Amino acid sequence: MEIKVRGNDIENALKALKRQLQKDGLFREIKQRRFYEKPSVKEKRKRREALRKRLKAQKYKRPFLRRPAASA
Template identity: 70%
Template sequence: MVEKLLALKAGGFYFIGKEGERTSLEVKVYGNDVEKAIKILKRQIQKEGLLKEIKTRSFYEKPSVKEKRKRREARVKRMKASRFKRRG
């Protein structure tokens, strides 16, 4: 499944997002500092939510399970937002 979502392109990576659009992730390597470039790429992948998407798409998820997961995620998001409001 990873091969379908993530493909190597000259100068960076791209993945097929929702509705078939291509989203490009590009990292330039300066001074042969590959370790730093990998860290930046990992951060970009995490920010885009690619790893989470790969995980959810790797197996079939029944519509009822998908709905429950989305409800749970929304509840957690609401709780975090309310916690932030109380603190701020």
């Protein structure tokens, strides 16, 4: 990961860095690793996250509209 500082503007560079870390999910992973998570709990959480991700993707996906066959 690389964040470029332009014109000695460190505040904007820090904002960009935090945004990138948030997008990569680093903060969420650090929070999860604070305590031990049993493998069964971890698996359930991963399944829930995958389901939520699929539903969210499906929500924004355009529905496939079939056109009626052209009559001859």
